[in-house]
Amino acid sequence: MTAATDGTRVTIIGVGPGDNGFLTLKGKQAIEEADLVAGFQTVLNVVIPFAKNAELCPMAYRDQEEVLDYAVGQVKEGKSLVVCAWGDLNVSAKELLDRVRRRVDHVDLVPGISSVQIAMSRSGISLEDVVFITLHRRDGKESALEELVYYLKDGRRNIILLPSPYDLMPAGIAAGVIEDGVPGDHRMTVYQRLTHDDEQSWSGSVSECAAITTDFSDLSIMI
């Protein structure tokens, strides 16, 4: 039997929604103690003030496999690695988690504050009244959109929806659900860049949202 301490080990932390005041003390400590800290550049920006002793490994969508290969290679040489993700790790972060899990024997997860929690606190709604749907995924967007239309017509729950940068964004989603028979006067809110200095929110009807021609941030949440 293999002891839990054997093998390669990586810590993944949720850094929160953007303002580093929402980084947990556990997450901050893991970053301060790490030899390497990897993550998308915008996510790393949140933790850079605490990563003074670490080699930073910024990644982009196109090179994330290579960057993780390099960073995990360093773990095999005895270094410690923390991988950072937006928000919380159990909210629409499966693809990154799986990428790390495929490469190492053990993964320690340090949860964070999700942008979904911030959206709920801004709008005053509770998790028990919510259906959560993410389009921020490679597969399954079609069935997620079907679910969205189903719950919008059902009308019993608030829906928290993560759009898909940049192919399924708020205006296109709103136009799509109207085509699928959802009443255009349904009320909705879009939160952009929650907790960042340039946070914004927009509220109106689904029809009004469908008519918006300006771009939404890739950090947008719809309720």
Ligand SMILES: C[S@@+](CC[C@H](N)C(=O)[O-])C[C@H]1O[C@@H](n2cnc3c(N)ncnc32)[C@H](O)[C@@H]1O
């Ligand atoms: C891959 S998902 C990760 C979600 C993250 N694990 C969380 O708990 O917030 C990325 C999506 O989360 C949403 N998101 C993350 N941070 C956000 C923020 N500060 N404001 C608004 N939306 C945000 C956006 O929809 C973004 O496209």
